Amino acid sequence: MNIFDYSIISFFNQFAQRSVQFDQLVLLISDNVLLKGGFILALFCYAWFKEDSFKIVQRNREYILITILASSVGIVGARLLVLSLPFRLRPLHNPEIALQFPLKRDFLEGWSSFPSDHAILFFTLATGLFFVSRILGSIAIAHAIFVISLPRIYLGLHYPTDILAGALIGIGVALLVNRRKISSRITKLPMRLLDKNPSLFYSCFFVVDFEIAEMFNSLRNIAKVIFSLLSSFT
Template sequence: MWLSWPAFPVDTMSSLATAIMGLDKEILLTLNSIGGRNQDLWDLANNSLFRGFPLFFSIVALWFSNEQPERRGRMLAGLMAVCLATMLSVWSQFHTAVHMRPILDLAIPLDTVIPRTPWDRTNSFPSDTATLFFSLATVVFVEKRWIGLFCFAWVAVIVAIPRVIMGLHYPSDIIGALVLGPATVFTFAKLPYPKRLFECAFRWLDGRMYIVHALLFIFLAEAFDLFPSLQALGKLFARLLHA
């Protein structure tokens, strides 16, 4: 006996989508009216050291607080997931058209300290910055839940919400990042193969862990400001492939 899912009328789905978009815009304008002209808020939210310190400090502290290969393998698998989730969010902004970035839509009456000039990515779903920081918070959460919860709250208040206030993203962009980032990290944390791969690498590098430490620091230095060098290399390779 076949089970059939209830069919929703096209008009109902369209009305639901319109209602969600309307709510998205309403929340955006409400938050923007509260602090869109607050230069100090934006300076804090856009300061790499201030916004990233709790997360990167926690990751480095957790890394050196326990030398067990299992934990370090799990953390490296999580950081691999951070990179993948961030790449997926950037790819989505370039190749999907969910909605235009609010600050680029001159029909939206935003009051913001950020110049409303053209960007290389007109689409804003999901937020790549929020994806990165929510993913990093998840890496911390997997190892230490209370510290991870603090990192999630920090990212929401310091990184994510101000990006809506300034008109860089809709609230749905942040929700998309909150789903994409943690889901990717949790998946990699549960899968046995990435962890085992790194544990095997640790055994092979026995006595030469300084190599792993050096690579970790290079990764964190790139992640500190949203992988600028990797993004530049990606754009370069894309130009070369289409030349």
């Protein structure tokens, strides 16, 4: 492990297991769907329905749509990236790190830590929201840092470089897809569906937002069961 990662992890670790209440608070923040995905998507809902001129509303909704779509694809790409890159033990499981973490040693055992899919998802969302509103984007970036990223370092789930890599990927994806030539083409069909059949649009929009809020855990569980069933027949 490099000195950059170790120095930061060591700094945070000096506060670990000193207060049961504080450790439980960090665990709550790190694991609670409402505080993570629920909060950021509430910001998106506010931005979506915020009243303004027709032209600005349409533009902002294009930014929101492309960001939501990019983050959905990005989280799938993040898992593929994690699986394709060399396996990296999480700090929690690394025997070379003589530190004590609040979590049990078997938590997420066998899951590679690099890069952080949480960082990829939430920095994509935060950067995309910045195109809509600097205030909302700043809140979202602060949320991605203090609610999403730092607790995962404190708990030993990620190295700082895992977070930095994920953040850079997420920011890069959001900057790329929010270029006007790209976003207007990709969002053309969803925006047309919104005009012609808003009931169907918002039904689909809800499902996608719900999956983002819970980090696609429902789809992951369904995929695992399907894969297990298919494997039993081979």
